[in-house]
Amino acid sequence: ETGVTQTPRHLVMGMTNKKSLKCEQHLGHNAMYWYKQSAKKPLELMFVYNFKEQTENNSVPSRFSPECPNSSHLFLHLHTLQPEDSALYLCASSQDRQGAREKLFFGSGTQLSVL
Amino acid sequence: AQKVTQAQTEISVVEKEDVTLDCVYETRDTTYYLFWYKQPPSGELVFLIRRNSFDEQNEISGRYSWNFQKSTSSFNFTITASQVVDSAVYFCALSDTGGNIDSGYALNFGKGTSLLVTP
Numbered sequence: 001e002t003g004v005t006q007t008p009r010h011l012v013m014g015m016t017n018k019k020s021l022k023c024e025q026h027l028g029h030n031a032m033y034w035y036k037q038s039a040k041k042p043l044e045l046m047f048v049y050n051f052k053e054q055t056e057n058n059s060v061p062s063r064f065s066p067e068c069p070n071s072s073h074l075f076l077h078l079h080t081l082q083p084e085d086s087a088l089y090l091c092a093s094s095q096d097r098q099g100a101r102e103k104l105f106f107g108s109g110t111q112l113s114v115l
Numbered sequence: 116a117q118k119v120t121q122a123q124t125e126i127s128v129v130e131k132e133d134v135t136l137d138c139v140y141e142t143r144d145t146t147y148y149l150f151w152y153k154q155p156p157s158g159e160l161v162f163l164i165r166r167n168s169f170d171e172q173n174e175i176s177g178r179y180s181w182n183f184q185k186s187t188s189s190f191n192f193t194i195t196a197s198q199v200v201d202s203a204v205y206f207c208a209l210s211d212t213g214g215n216i217d218s219g220y221a222l223n224f225g226k227g228t229s230l231l232v233t234p
Contacts (some may be wrong), residue, residue, distance in 0.1 A: 004159070042119070043160075043224040044207070088158065098223035100210045101148050103165055108158040 006107035023091030119225035138207030144215035150208040
């Protein structure tokens with residue numbers, strides 16, 4: 001148990017659906033991250049939030065929409081996804097956004113399949 | 116160009132064997148950070164170690180040891196007397212500025228090495 005909880009663990013959705021991924025951290029951290037993990041590819045950073053403010057968006061398509069209502073919760077809203085968006089989506093947190101020099105705490109991820 | 120290269124895609128060993136996972140990195144920075152993470156079948160990445168570029172001392176933690184060699188830009192990870200519970204995907208990662216301090220640090224992961232330890 002890393003202190004970062006993601007729901008759901010698995011999600012199957014059609015290309016016209018709208019769904020949301022949820023992440024909650026119980027560590028008192030101030031920075032939260034969304035990563036995408038595709039087969040045979042390095043982890044890709046998608047978004048970074050520091051003190052609820054988005055500080056990084058790595059050219060992610062607009063069909064992915066993050067939301068960070070407070071420092072403990074992070075959402076990823078999904079709509080009109082493509083089959084190539086199927087991947088494991090990992091949430092992580094760290095004490096602060098120290099320029100990615102910190103230890104990250106990860107959740108177990110949501111395995112997303114887009115049909 | 117990939118910043119972190121983990122040339123070994125999959126490794127299979129028998130329990131109690133020693134195994135070394137290779138990591139080669141590329142950076143123009145003099146100050147940078149290197150990490151290893153473990154991803155068991157449950158999915159979450161678990162932090163193992165962080166080293167900064169000024170500390171080349173090798174580190175040992177139980178059965179785990181890390182060999183940091185700036186001369187060869189490598190940060191290899193050795194598991195001694197491997198156990199079945201060590202089966203996981205292991206990721207090496209580099210945090211640097213890409214040669215531009217104004218852009219801030221970014222964390223780049225390698226593609227990972229899948230380790231299977233069989234009884």
